[in-house]
Amino acid sequence: MELRARSRSRSRLAASAAVALLALTTACTAGTVQGRPGASGLRDPYFPKAGNGGYQVEHYALDLDYDPGDGQLNATAVITARAEQGLSSFNLDLSGLDVEGVTVQGSGARYNRSGRELTVRPAEDLKKGEVFRTEIDYGGKPKPITDPDRSKEGWITTADGAVGVGEPIGSMAWFPGNHHPSDKATYDITLSVPRGYEAVSNGELRSRADTADGRTEFVWHSPEPMASYLATAAVGKFKVTTGRTGSGVAVYEAVAPGEAAASAPGLAKLPEIVEWGTGRFGPYPFGTAGAIVLPTGSLAYALETQTKPVFSGAPDEELVLHEVVHQWFGNSVSPKSWKDMWLNEGFATYAEWLWSEDHGGTTAQQSFDAFLAGDTAVDADAGEDWDAFPPASPPGPADISEDPVYYRGAMVLQRIRQEVGDEKFFALLRGWATDHRHGNASTADFTAYAEQKTGHDLKKVWDVWLYGEDRPS
Template sequence: MEHPALPGRTGLTRLAAPAVAALLSLAVLATGCTGATVQGRPGASGLRDPYFPRAGNGGYQVEHYDLDLAYDPADGLLHATAVITARAEQGLSSFNLDLSGLKVESVDVQGTGARYNRTGNELTVRPAKDLKKGEVFRTEIDYGGRPKPVVDPDGSKEGWIAGGDGAVAVGEPVGSMGWFPGNHHPSDKATYDITVTVPHGYEAVSNGELRSRKEVADGQTEFAWHSPEPMASYLATVAIGRFKVTTGRTPSGVPVYDAVAPGEAAGSEAALGRLPQIVDWGTEKFGPYPFGSVGSIVMPAQTLTYALETQTKPVYSGAPDEELVLHELAHQWFGDSVSPKSWKDMWLNEGFATYAEWLWSEEHGGVSAQRRFDAFLAGDTSVDPHADGDWAAFPPASPPGPEHISDDPVYYRGAMVLHRIRQEVGDPAFFGLLRGWAADHRHGNASTADFTAYAQRRTGHDLKKVWDVWLYGEDRPTAP
């Protein structure tokens, strides 16, 4: 995510008293329903993330999401079906999905109707039969309504954002629950098929590759998108608008798909024109581009207060500049392919993408990474306008709360951690570390502890002082 400029409940049909009593009894006892061979228990309603403890759910891992959405910007109503294929990691008498707002019409598990109830953002599903440990199961949820944004602890908005003549869905950190039910924590990555039906004249853009575009009944157009590589749900997106779409390829052959709001086309042309070169530069610096396609979604200005590295097609609010395109594309390696195990590991996304900006600059006639590092230590805004910010307010590996995971230290001090490693080990070992990290954790998840152990093992250097002072230290670091 680019550093931002500014930092419901649905009811069920009323049940008769005996039915309510039976449902409560089932929830309390959580006994197996498939005979003596299975004794399931409820899956956890959260993964105890340090900053978002209710995000995600326990007891299963999602393998695939198949989302079928229909949306008309004229009335703002979403009609949707989510088919979630998951594997039970324990015997399950019930399991939870994260969903904010929207009305659930029905839930089936393994082709049979399931009981369900809503409490806040938790949708609890009770299959007709317990699920066995290791069982791959299919859950189908019909739902809809007028989706509303999800407000972050820092006050920013995510989820489904409607505005002007279209809408965009963005999810970092937990906003994806505002438009589809799921296991909304970055530690559970899955593949996706997202089909979107919109009125004729609109484009619908999502992650991955466009499998088909066809005219359907009643003046509607259906777009079917496929993401074969694993994706954290906060990186899933849908954008609907009257976009100008252009396609092409990078010099190395990666397909490019850009969708730009007409009013932003002229302002976006120069920066998006560098996208193919940036992708191939990233391949040289960080290793093979991790996805089958790349692109951009440029929404009208003021749609959002930030940009987001949605997988394969970052979302920009207004025309981006070259630095912003570089930042969001660097995330395709660091954040999208290698995703954080928890939101406490956010610096592994933002510190790396920020340092990628520094590397691009020093190799393309701009300020060197060393000079930028020195400028932050000195507060020299003539070199970098962010240098006098509160970049040392807290250690990047330990933001003080969820409202601070996108603050300056996560970006700039995170980048400075990487530069300190580079100073300690030298360029050959440092760039080998970047490429090795991206390759060895490709399409997976990693924590700060994983990175520090990997860095020391890969470079053969004792980096304890870097971790103690720059990554975890509470005091403002000084020049080494």
């Protein structure tokens, strides 16, 4: 465990300690203490140490200097947050990497590391309601994090660069933060890379400029709130194309050259999917859309990173659809905890059924029936283990991305549709995405909202399909 202060001599530390002791003594005498430590975790049901208590982040400004040649990252994170209590110290999540210095409100702060926790002690206690600015200088060679399901996330090197992906807790591998989906913030991400590389992140590209030291600097801006697991930074020799959807949403696609031809059919559907989603779920929630396609084999999954989903190899139409629909369900309306993942995956899976139905293919009811019967001739996924557990209660953290969360989650929505009829059901989908836009929601929030919006008692649907341990029939 290391404890350091930036630009302070031992005599200044001693003097500061004496002043702090006098202040504490005076406060205790008066019967009040300015601050107390923020919690080192939000007690998420599956990731109890993820996130931190006592504050909410409002904005991240990340300045990342990365060299694909040696894998070295040199970075500065400026985090603007609001104290929700008086704070004598607070925690940030950070895995690996070396912290070189920390300031809070412009003054040197003490800090120490313990596992994936970075504890920061400001020179002066922070008052409840105070907006404070923390700057962390850090660097090193970021590494992947292994999930409970054994997949890799965090900072992943690729054939021609690297990518940062974060679901559920991997973002702590490349920047310090309050890494829980319940704490959303706006972002500015600056990426400096050797000339000849592209660097892509969330939101809109504000500027791109070559610098005198043979590098190129990319400045990306995300004005809408974003959960940290949806942040990305991708470096590679991408082929970049830009355009707009029919309603004017900007599209930015960065594709590994070897994947360009195979990606073209799926990505060609992206603008149409955005427009279709707008009709079904309400206005597209962000100012930009797009995609990042990595070389095949870079990851074992695709991820709905905000405004620019990340694909490992060329995506087909169905996968593009799934990740784009997450921009409404998962990205704009984000889960309050990782137990609420079916609100992300069940909705995106149901959108696949709905897209097929709207385009003359298998209907959502036919897919629902095929899963009940295990009929893969109707729906190729119908043989999956969709009934292993209720979607609102995965057995543990390794299960939050398993089949029941996707397929049985989608079946819950079809059961609601059966109960309330199309008019009320589609009003429910649009209302949910609109009324919770850029916020967080839980399963309990959804069940209450569904009954209020439709005017139906849906208790049997919840008991059997959402929470029931037995296979529904």
